[in-house]
Amino acid sequence: MEPVLIVLIVVVLPLVMTTLFKTVYIIREANAAIVERFGRYTRTLNPGLNFVIPLIDRLRFRVDLREQVMAVPQQQVVTQDNRHIDIDIAVFYQVSDARAATYGVTSYVQAIEQLTIATMRRTIDGMDIERALTSREQITADLRAALDRDTARWGIRVHRVECKVDALPTYIQDSTPKQVRADHFRVPVAPAHGNGAATGSPQPLVRSGMVPGHRPLRQDDPRRIGRYRLTAVLGQGGMGTVYLGQSPGQRMVALKVIRSELAEDSTFRKRFAREIEAASLVGGFHTASVVDADPLGDPPWLATEYIPGPSxxxxxxxxxxxxxxxxxxxxxxxxxxxxxxxxxxxxxxxxxxxxxxxxxxxxxxxxxxxxxxxxxxxxxxxxxxxxxxxxxxxxxxxxxxxxxxxxxxxxxxxxxxxxxxxxxxxxxxxxxxxxxxxxxxxxxxxxxxxxxxxxxxxxxxxxxxxxxxxxxxxxxxxxxxxxxxxxxxxxxxxxx
Missing domain, CATH: 1.10.510.10 (Transferase(Phosphotransferase) domain 1)
Structure with missing residues (x-):
């Protein structure tokens, strides 16, 4: 047998067969897949046999088109008269547009959870305990209206919403702290440096008084800088750590504390002093105003107005x-x-x-x-x-x-x-x-x-x-x- 023919059989033929094999995709019933070409949407694959050109096209997502049920973690909410109630919510939904579900929002599950929590909180904020316990239909209707209004552009169809409202026992009511609402928030991982901002992959909702982007203080974190009591970590970057601080007058600040190894560098201290000077010169209602600073401290730090919000x-x-x-x-x-x-x-x-x-x-x-x-x-x-x-x-x-x-x-x-x-x-x-x-x-x-x-x-x-x-x-x-x-x-x- 000719050497060329042997090469074709041993090398080229397997490559051709592998390539042909990779062009065939079988999408299961009640599923869909998104095809991208050079990073742009090309088409949606429906259930059945489909062909995709390898190296040019790639499958971006597989989407389940069956009805799903999402049980929102139990929410403890405070009514207008400072009473605590527990709310359990289940949302039954289905993906109606695979393309919109893929590109309309990063995570439609996360978006539905956040929209559900915020809508529920706004609805109950204006109710006393008696009205909240007898208004399950109104709470459900308000939530359903908000979901119908926004989930359509995410490619989602909401089928129904189930809501259960219960009052906490009196002895628990009396022992619950009154400083902040015990709402349940999504806490991002590894927040970037910023003023109330955070980035990272979201984690499941947790039962905590912390808001998004706030991490509890760890054992090695300071508890006080200057006259400010530190309550949480807002983020961490190359220069140091940004903490949420509280002044003696209960005002919130974002307090940037410089890393010790950088603080030993005189050139860096000059740069940090320049940052303080620049931020102090600007101020205004479109930036974070400087509240206090100590570039010569050990460690150096800068306190600015805390701006609640995501980046x-x-x-x-x-x-x-x-x-x-x-x-x-x-x-x-x-x-x-x-x-x-x-x-x-x-x-x-x-x-x-x-x-x-x-x-x-x-x-x-x-x-x-x-x-x-x-x-x-x-x-x-x-x-x-x-x-x-x-x-x-x-x-x-x-x-x-x-x-x-x-x-x-x-x-x-x-x-x-x-x-x-x-x-x-x-x-x-x-x-x-x-x-x-x-x-x-x-x-x-x-x-x-x-x-x-x-x-x-x-x-x-x-x-x-x-x-x-x-x-x-x-x-x-x-x-x-x-x-x-x-x-x-x-x-x-x-x-x-």
């Missing part, structure tokens, strides 16, 4: 791209903050979704850790690029002089992420991604992403351009995002 990164990870109304308010709020920052002669240099907090009052910019004044002497090493990949302006990568225009480039990239046009799939250009932007933002963002800093608009010009397309008034946050923000704001219980 934009967390919102986008859980809820996906923002609708135009929300995107507009986000863009205006961040541009207004940049206008104030730049008016003080400061360049933020690290604007990104994890440094934008989504609060009830609007977006806030945080973390001035690498900000610098335009007339200051740099403290960084030559040829050392600081910032976050994907949000760095071209001049930051080439070592050219940094101006306010660098923040406008990052601003454009933040809006690309918020609108769903970024991060870019492999092989796709930024120009093609910009075509996915809503028309009212495309021109502004395109100008912000110009490679020539002199061609980018200023923050003031961005505000003027966006004000021409100001949408109608109303809540700037869609209900699922409002739910996330509400979970960071557990209402306090007045003393009996």
């Amino acid at each position: 934009l990164h967390e919102v986008l990870s859980q809820q996906g791209a923002l609708p135009p109304r929300t995107l507009h308010t986000l863009a205006v709020g961040v541009a207004e903050a940049l206008e104030r920052i730049h008016a003080r002669g400061i360049v933020h240099r690290d604007l990104k979704p994890s440094n934008v907090i989504i609060s009830s009052a609007g977006p806030r910019i945080i973390d001035f850790g690498i900000a610098r004044a335009l007339d200051s002497t740099g403290l960084t090493s030559t040829n050392y690029v600081i910032g976050t990949q994907g949000f760095l302006a071209p001049e930051q990568l080439t070592g050219a002089s940094i101006t306010h225009a660098a923040d406008l480039y990052a601003f454009g990239m933040v809006l690309c992420h918020a609108a769903g046009a970024a991060p870019l799939p492999v092989g796709e250009s930024l120009e093609s991604a910009l075509s996915l932007l809503p028309s009212r933002f495309a021109g502004v963002i395109t100008r912000c992403l110009d490679h020539d800093p002199s061609h980018r608009p200023t923050a003031t010009e961005v505000l003027e351009l966006l004000s021409r397309n100001d949408p109608s008034t109303g809540d700037w946050l869609p209900l699922p995002v409002r739910t996330m923000v509400d979970l960071y704001n557990p209402p306090a219980i007045s003393a009996p």
Whole structure:
């Protein structure tokens, strides 16, 4: 037998057969699968025999189309007259649109849980114990209406909701702490540094007084810094740990404590002092105001206003791209903050979704850790690029002089992420991604992403351009995002 033929039989034929075998996918009954080509949705595979081209197409998700039941962990809620009740909720739902269930939200199960908890809490907040115990039908109806309104865009059809309301025994009522509601919250793992923000994979709801992004203090965590009593960990990063602190007057602060090994570096202390100076110069209602600081302390620390709310990164990870109304308010709020920052002669240099907090009052910019004044002497090493990949302006990568225009480039990239046009799939250009932007933002963002800093608009010009397309008034946050923000704001219980 010819050697070439042997090679074909031994090597090529198995490869061909393996490739053909991998093109065939059998999707089980009551299931569906999403096919992506180069990171973009291509089609939905229905139950039965299907063919997928390997190396080009890949199966993104398999979705169960049968009816599911989700038992929300028992919730202990406080009524208007400071009485505690237990609520058990079961939601029966079914995926009706596999594509929407895959791309509409990161986790529709998590979104349903969060929406259920927030709706239930809002409904019962205005009830006394007697009304709450006799209004099971109203609570169920309000919950069903909220679920029907929002789950449709997630590709979910809710079939029914079951609700059980019970009062706690009197002796338990009397022993329950009155400081905070014993609500049940989803606590993200490994929160990033920030001011009430966190990132990471969500864990099951736990029975705790902690809000999302708050981790209980561990044995090696300090209990007091300066005059502030520490109550929880908000996040941890390369510079140190951010704690939730409480002043003697019961005001909440986000307190950044620098790691001991960095505190021994005199150059780093200068950099930290510069961060304090930059944050103090800015202030205002679109940033976190500096409350107190001690750059010479052991350890050095900085206390800023605590802003309850998730980061934009967390919102986008859980809820996906923002609708135009929300995107507009986000863009205006961040541009207004940049206008104030730049008016003080400061360049933020690290604007990104994890440094934008989504609060009830609007977006806030945080973390001035690498900000610098335009007339200051740099403290960084030559040829050392600081910032976050994907949000760095071209001049930051080439070592050219940094101006306010660098923040406008990052601003454009933040809006690309918020609108769903970024991060870019492999092989796709930024120009093609910009075509996915809503028309009212495309021109502004395109100008912000110009490679020539002199061609980018200023923050003031961005505000003027966006004000021409100001949408109608109303809540700037869609209900699922409002739910996330509400979970960071557990209402306090007045003393009996």
